[in-house]
Amino acid sequence: MAVDRKQDIIEAATKSFSLFGYKATTMDQVAKLANVGKGTIYTFFKNKEELFDEIxxxxxxxxxxxxxxxxxxxxxxxxxxxxxxxxxxxxxxxxxxxxxxxxxxxxxxxxxxxxxxxxxxxxxxxxxxxxxxxxxxxxxxxxxxxxxxxxxxxxxxxxxxxxxxxxxxxxxxxxxxxxxxxxxxxxxxx
Amino acid sequence: MAVDRKQDIIEAATKSFSLFGYKATTMDQVAKLANVGKGTIYTFFKNKEELFDEIxxxxxxxxxxxxxxxxxxxxxxxxxxxxxxxxxxxxxxxxxxxxxxxxxxxxxxxxxxxxxxxxxxxxxxxxxxxxxxxxxxxxxxxxxxxxxxxxxxxxxxxxxxxxxxxxxxxxxxxxxxxxxxxxxxxxxxx
DNA sequence: AAAATGACCAGTTGAATAAAACAGTCATTA
DNA sequence: TAATGACTGTTTTATTCAACTGGTCATTTT
Structure with missing residues (x-):
């Protein structure tokens, strides 16, 4: 099964931002929701804000x-x-x-x-x-x-x-x- | 020297509200500024908010x-x-x-x-x-x-x-x- | 070798509580 | 009778400290 980790992260983050807002969304949470190690997020996005901006x-x-x-x-x-x-x-x-x-x-x-x-x-x-x-x-x-x-x-x-x-x-x-x-x-x- | 206590209170409160805002103005402060006992304020105004409203x-x-x-x-x-x-x-x-x-x-x-x-x-x-x-x-x-x-x-x-x-x-x-x-x-x- | 990972760290937050300040009252004073 | 300020119950603020968070990086997995 092919996985697009970046897309998974974006979808997980979008869901979490929509549900809890920006501040109440933690990077650990996004990682877990996306089935991805937290470090992986940082290979695609410089930080939380950049992930947010891309969305x-x-x-x-x-x-x-x-x-x-x-x-x-x-x-x-x-x-x-x-x-x-x-x-x-x-x-x-x-x-x-x-x-x-x-x-x-x-x-x-x-x-x-x-x-x-x-x-x-x-x-x-x-x-x-x-x-x-x-x-x-x-x-x-x-x-x-x-x-x-x-x-x-x-x-x-x-x-x-x-x-x-x-x-x-x-x-x-x-x-x-x-x-x-x-x-x-x-x-x-x- | 004639004194209008109510007017003194209003002027003191106006000054204090202007300087510190509503919340940061205390009734003790207004009383002191108006050279009036705190209780006197309550003979003219039901409470802080009514004093504010009149101003x-x-x-x-x-x-x-x-x-x-x-x-x-x-x-x-x-x-x-x-x-x-x-x-x-x-x-x-x-x-x-x-x-x-x-x-x-x-x-x-x-x-x-x-x-x-x-x-x-x-x-x-x-x-x-x-x-x-x-x-x-x-x-x-x-x-x-x-x-x-x-x-x-x-x-x-x-x-x-x-x-x-x-x-x-x-x-x-x-x-x-x-x-x-x-x-x-x-x-x-x- | 490259990509992914999560234990870890320094900085921040927020819960808990103690201390201070507050609006409003009322027995006393003038 | 009008004025007062010490007093009271409540709210706000300051302090503390344990838990949490964003971000890193040495290690593991592919």
Whole structure:
């Protein structure tokens, strides 16, 4: 039976990080779960954080792919931005690993986790920035700083989905899409 | 020499909360600072939290007043919203008490502080909501849910001022005003 | 020879507990 | 009658030390 020790380690670590978080996952535990001597882990990864980072890079790639898939060229730009952002935030809700890490970052402030969360946010911003740049070049939206625009879109989404939810009834996907359109695309001016 | 013991207590407590935060301020300390026996404090305030709340209510009233003053009827609605929000956030930066509390809330999560911060946010949202409602009725902006609109405006401001600042160069007041106008009033649509 | 291993080490953590500080009370004082 | 500060039960903080953890490396397995 062929074994890919590196893959075993990654799978074991992913499972453990998802279940217990970063800090509460020990390298002994990962070794045992992966049926591997602890030293073996260190032949593939320099340390715990690098193992963690590699797992997150994979997760980010999957997230990007999911967002890309949500885009439909036959729809308007604003609908697509909505679909992509909504998909990314749903992705976060679906994956135990991101849920656990989000929680650990907020409750315990584990530095390695905060680092990784910043990387994930950066990846999302970079993704949207790319789309905004294309839309500006195609004349689909007004000229604007793509970096600030991506940032504002993302923050508005986080606010509408997560922050608003803490003040009462959560908004439906349709409502969020509509508000997104109203505030950022149509504008409030009469 | 006439003495207003209640006022002395409030001033002493304000000073101490500003200097050391809520948790690190002891009632013994406040009593000593106010030149008052500890028991005297409890003839005016039921407990530490109520003393704290009374101080915050005053602060909120001052904040509202400052925001109201920033409004100039001869300017456009969006300029006034900008001026009011900017003034409120500057107010936060100017007052040692809010700075200290903001820090304590984030770093230590003291429940009484989080409560009070929520009250302050609520006051700001209520203020903006009021202005939005008037603007809608006057036909100065499109019909919209005033609660959600106030929420979005506030969150956008926090993002542009505090969150963006952590990613590089802070935006100037003019830039913030311009971005506010672009995103929320004009919209990105071509 | 190369890859895998787990006993081992230095540094860190967290449980246990002792000591100090605290918010709030109330019998005494002015 | 209003003010007080010594007092109390509880919470917070400081200290200790045994258990644990990430990472290494001499030894074993392939």
């Amino acid at each position: 997150i890079q994979t997760l980010i790639a999957e997230m990007r792919e999911a967002a890309e898939k949500a885009i439909d060229p036959s729809l308007t730009f604003h609908e697509n931005v909505h679909r992509a952002l909504f998909e990314i935030l749903q992705f976060r809700r679906r994956h135990q690993l991101t849920i656990k890490l989000f929680q650990e970052g907020k409750e315990m402030g584990t530095p390695a986790v905060l680092d990784v969360m910043a990387m994930m946010e950066e990846a999302v911003l970079s993704f949207i920035k790319e789309k905004v740049l294309l839309a500006v070049q195609a004349g689909k939206i007004k000229p604007c700083n793509p970096e600030v625009t991506a940032f504002v879109m993302f923050k508005l989404y986080i606010s509408l989905i997560f922050d608003w939810e803490q003040r009462g009834a959560p908004l439906s996907e349709e409502e969020i899409s509509r508000l997104f359109e109203l505030y950022l695309f149509e504008g409030l001016s009469t | 915050i209510q005053t602060l909120i009233a001052e904040m509202r007043e400052a925001a109201e003053k920033a409004i100039d009827p001869s300017l456009t609605f969006h300029e006034n919203v900008h001026r009011a929000l900017f003034e409120i956030l500057q107010f936060r930066r100017r007052h040692q008490l809010t700075i200290k509390l903001f820090q304590e809330g984030k770093e230590m999560g003291t429940p009484a502080v989080l409560d009070v911060m929520a009250m302050m946010e609520e006051a700001v949202l209520s203020f903006i909501k009021e202005k939005v409602l008037l603007a809608v009725q006057a036909g100065k902006i499109k019909p919209c849910n005033p609660e959600v609109t106030a929420f979005v405006m506030f969150k956008l401001y926090i993002s542009l001022i505090f969150d963006w600042e952590q990613r590089g160069a802070p935006l100037s007041e003019e830039e913030i005003s311009r971005l506010f106008e672009l995103y929320l009033f004009e919209g990105l649509s071509t």
